[in-house]
Amino acid sequence: MIELSRICKSYSLPHGKRKDVLRDVSITFRPGVNMGILGLNGQGKSTLIRIISGSERPDSGTVTRRSRVSWPIGFAGGFNGSLTGRENLRFTSRIYGADIQEVTEFVEGFTELGPYMDMPVKTYSSGMRSKLAFGLSMSIGFDFYLIDEAWSVGDASFLAKAEKLFEARKAHATLVVVSHNVATIRKNCDSAAVLHDGLLTVYDKLNDALRVYTGICHAGR
Numbered sequence: 001m002i003e004l005s006r007i008c009k010s011y012s013l014p015h016g017k018r019k020d021v022l023r024d025v026s027i028t029f030r031p032g033v034n035m036g037i038l039g040l041n042g043q044g045k046s047t048l049i050r051i052i053s054g055s056e057r058p059d060s061g062t063v064t065r066r067s068r069v070s071w072p073i074g075f076a077g078g079f080n081g082s083l084t085g086r087e088n089l090r091f092t093s094r095i096y097g098a099d100i101q102e103v104t105e106f107v108e109g110f111t112e113l114g115p116y117m118d119m120p121v122k123t124y125s126s127g128m129r130s131k132l133a134f135g136l137s138m139s140i141g142f143d144f145y146l147i148d149e150a151w152s153v154g155d156a157s158f159l160a161k162a163e164k165l166f167e168a169r170k171a172h173a174t175l176v177v178v179s180h181n182v183a184t185i186r187k188n189c190d191s192a193a194v195l196h197d198g199l200l201t202v203y204d205k206l207n208d209a210l211r212v213y214t215g216i217c218h219a220g221r
Contacts, residue, residue: 002029002052002069002144002176007061009047021047022058023198031067031143034175036189036206038182038213043195045178046072049146052176067143067174068096073134073166081122085113085132088121098140107135110165131158138165145170147177147188182210 009022021044029035029052039045050056051063053071055078071078079088089107093100108117111131121129137145145166170188177188185192185206192209193202196216203209 001031001064001066003062003064003066004028004052005062005064007048007051007058007063009044009051009056009058020198022051022200025061025195025198025200027193027200027202029144029174029176031174033191034177034189036185036192036209037176037178037195037200038180038185038192038209039178039195040180040216044198045180045195046148048195048200049148049176049178053146068141069144070137070140070142070146071133072146072148073137079121079129079132082120084119085117085121085124088132089136092136093140096140103136103139106139107132110138110161111135134162138169142173144174144176147175147179182214186210 004025004027007022007025008020010018010020013019025048027035037045037048047056049072051058053069054063054065055071078092080091083091085107086104089104090100092098093103111134113128113131116124116128121132124132175188177185179185189206191202191204191206192213193200194209194213194216201212203212
């Protein structure tokens with residue numbers, strides 16, 4: 001289970017102003033219930049999912065994780081650029097208590113990064129970093145997978161391979177999916193919440209969330 005209680009987050013703007021991105025957000029993610037978070041672009045969805053993962057801190061409020069939670073799929077910002085790909089795998093494996101050899105062999109075979117595995121990650125292209133991040137996230141048995149609509153894992157052939165693997169993984173885990181796309185949420189989620197103007201409203205029935213979000217989209221045109 002993952003529980004967020006009264007989360008607030010804001011960012012500095014020019015001239016001493018601040019923008020409130022999340023205001024008093026509370027939500028519980030339960031095992032077995034795939035949850036979607038709908039919101040227009042710029043509403044703070046990616047900020048929220050980074051807070052859920054622990055890669056970003058809220059200004060106030062608490063995040064309680066009683067399950068093994070992934071970082072946002074495809075997010076490569078957590079790597080140490082001075083370490084090689086292989087060294088980053090070892091470091092992350094130790095943190096999550098995963099078998100270093102199994103993780104390394106899986107990621108090497110899946111990503112096909114070859115000799116780049118022994119080069120510093122700071123020399124990687126963005127596509128290579130995304131491949132490494134995706135392969136690593138799939139090599140560890142997470143209870144919750146966090147899916148950001150912005151995730152990208154390289155060219156079309158690799159993306160097809162990645163999607164096939166992800167379909168297999170999600171059969172044994174719970175998803176938290178953030179997106180502005182109704183079709184994506186409808187395909188992957190059992191229920192959903194709508195993030196708008198910093199406020200998150202949770203709906204038990206998926207269709208209720210989709211109806212409210214569609215209304216927000218139409219009002220914004």
